[in-house]
Amino acid sequence: MVETHDNVSVAVPDTPSKQTTAGYCRIELSDSFDVECLRASFDQKRRLFVSHVLRSDCAVRLHQHLAKERSWGLSLAAGFIGRRFASPAKYHQFTRSEIRNAFDVAYSDCGACGSHLFESVPLPAPNRQESGVEPYLAHLAEFLSSDAFVALVRQLTGMMDVRAVVASACRYRAGHFYASHVDTNGGKTHRVSFVLNLTRGWQAQWGGLLQFKGPTGDIEEAYVPRFNSLHLFSPTQAHAVSMVTPYARGARYSIGGALVA
Amino acid sequence: MKRSELNSTVVRPKWPRAPQYRIRRVANDVSAFTVRAGTASGHLSVPCFLNGESARALYRWLRDEASWGLKVCEGSRILGIAPEAYQLCTPKQLRECAQIAYSAAERGFGFVREEVWDPLLCADGPTDESGVLDELVRFVRSEDFGRFICRVTQCTSVELVRVSIERYACGHFFAHTSGPPPDAEIGFSLELTPAWTGDWGGLLEFVDFFGTIERAYVPRFNSITVYSLLKPRAVSLVAPSATAARYSVVGQMRAKQEHGRDTR
Numbered sequence: 184m185v186e187t188h189d190n191v192s193v194a195v196p197d198t199p200s201k202q203t204t205a206g207y208c209r210i211e212l213s214d215s216f217d218v219e220c221l222r223a224s225f226d227q228k229r230r231l232f233v234s235h236v237l238r239s240d241c242a243v244r245l246h247q248h249l250a251k252e253r254s255w256g257l258s259l260a261a262g263f264i265g266r267r268f269a270s271p272a273k274y275h276q277f278t279r280s281e282i283r284n285a286f287d288v289a290y291s292d293c294g295a296c297g298s299h300l301f302e303s304v305p306l307p308a309p310n311r312q313e314s315g316v317e318p319y320l321a322h323l324a325e326f327l328s329s330d331a332f333v334a335l336v337r338q339l340t341g342m343m344d345v346r347a348v349v350a351s352a353c354r355y356r357a358g359h360f361y362a363s364h365v366d367t368n369g370g371k372t373h374r375v376s377f378v379l380n381l382t383r384g385w386q387a388q389w390g391g392l393l394q395f396k397g398p399t400g401d402i403e404e405a406y407v408p409r410f411n412s413l414h415l416f417s418p419t420q421a422h423a424v425s426m427v428t429p430y431a432r433g434a435r436y437s438i439g440g441a442l443v444a
Numbered sequence: 445m446k447r448s449e450l451n452s453t454v455v456r457p458k459w460p461r462a463p464q465y466r467i468r469r470v471a472n473d474v475s476a477f478t479v480r481a482g483t484a485s486g487h488l489s490v491p492c493f494l495n496g497e498s499a500r501a502l503y504r505w506l507r508d509e510a511s512w513g514l515k516v517c518e519g520s521r522i523l524g525i526a527p528e529a530y531q532l533c534t535p536k537q538l539r540e541c542a543q544i545a546y547s548a549a550e551r552g553f554g555f556v557r558e559e560v561w562d563p564l565l566c567a568d569g570p571t572d573e574s575g576v577l578d579e580l581v582r583f584v585r586s587e588d589f590g591r592f593i594c595r596v597t598q599c600t601s602v603e604l605v606r607v608s609i610e611r612y613a614c615g616h617f618f619a620h621t622s623g624p625p626p627d628a629e630i631g632f633s634l635e636l637t638p639a640w641t642g643d644w645g646g647l648l649e650f651v652d653f654f655g656t657i658e659r660a661y662v663p664r665f666n667s668i669t670v671y672s673l674l675k676p677r678a679v680s681l682v683a684p685s686a687t688a689a690r691y692s693v694v695g696q697m698r699a700k701q702e703h704g705r706d707t708r
Binding site: 286289290291292298358360362363386387388390392394396400401402403404405406407423425426428429430432 | 546554643651662681
């Protein structure tokens with residue numbers, strides 16, 4: 184649901200969808216990558232873009248899960264308050280006033296490095312037995328830390344020491360954004376950042392673009408989030424997700440995170 | 445915007461014409477590399493375009509004295525609100541105007557922004573008067589400016605078709621357009637916002653064949669971006685977090701016909 188606030192539409196949480204784990208297929212990579220060309224791109228620009236990264240039916244199922252079966256929390260960061268996360272249960276209880284306040288806080292310090300506002304759910308650590316962990320999210324986390332995915336990242340980036348993944352499922356709707364930042368994780372060693380796009384039919388004019396800054400401060404490249412595509416990039420590259428416009432039709436879904444040593 | 449649509453009682457402030465206030469550009473050459481890159485990509489940006497005093501004086505005039513109306517594009521129709529009526533609009537009315545543009549953008553193309561309303565911008569030639577706007581129009585019609593455009597576009601000769609002065613505030617945008625107008629091939633945008641950060645939006649975006657934004661220029665003060673009007677482009681939505689408005693002088697030019705010959 185979208186409301187208008189200060190001339191920009193803002194997204195309010197919708198009713199949590201019914202969770203189902205039935206019928207999910209094993210997530211697998213597709214089998215056609217031009218490794219040499221992609222590796223050259225990473226060596227040159229410290230970032231690369233891969234289309235059709237998952238097997239088609241896996242990508243479709245993953246999108247279905249994110250679009251219809253997920254409950255979302257709210258991730259907010261602004262310079263003076265640091266990072267905040269509201270769990271799905273808590274976010275669903277937000278009043279309209281609290282939601283507007285969250286937008287006001289995010290916008291009040293949008294220029295601060297890493298200010299952001301979007302909906303997200305952290306993926307569990309793979310292969311850990313935790314009660315209450317949703318099976319499909321656990322399955323997704325296992326795939327991202329699987330030998331197949333890690334080996335692909337090693338091949339494409341040359342980072343042979345990457346071994347594990349920290350990630351979140353993300354949803355950007357009208358008014359959401361992630362200001363320019365570099366990826367750090369306290370003491371952990373982020374080696375490669377990634378974004379797996381799972382949005383269908385997105386258009387450039389709707390915002391939500393993954394932007395990379397050049398040395399002059401201009402945006403060197405900004406990518407439309409194409410369905411079933413993968414971005415791998417050096418975490419030290421300044422990047423951002425531009426604000427999703429009020430006239431965007433739908434939400435922007437992705438899995439974002441990093442591979443650590 | 446036709447002259448007949450403008451309020452004929454608009455009074456333009458006079459500005460004493462003294463040599464130091466003439467609008468002049470910095471006479472540094474644009475490197476051949478930049479020109480080649482611009483020709484290949486269809487756009488380039490040159491920093492520090494005007495001399496400092498000219499740029500600052502223009503900005504002050506835009507900020508403090510210009511009369512701003514609202515322009516809203518609803519697909520094929522453009523709606524204008526004159527400055528006097530615009531100042532009386534309530535926040536609710538302004539939101540409705542923006543929503544018209546958003547709905548149009550959802551269907552394919554739309555924009556909402558403020559523009560300076562002045563008959564001089566529609567005139568066929570500059571006046572003899574000495575106001576800031578007169579100086580600006582004189583400058584963009586001058587041979588010197590034309591020489592600069594020819595240098596960076598590698599045209600032989602160009603002439604100004606239209607010029608407008610635009611301001612984008614929070615919630616304003618220009619959704620992606622492609623295809624040149626029938627009477628112009630070259631566009632330019634002279635940026636006059638003192639301090640802008642890319643996170644506020646308002647970026648001049650150019651789209652490549654694959655739909656990727658191949659370049660998005662932050663509107664740096666006193667830079668000029670020159671581009672082919674064949675290139676799909678947009679001005680991204682200005683975020684609610686922006687604490688300033690984005691000012692620019694935008695124009696379109698065509699290669700001038702000489703002796704019946706196209707000089708492109």
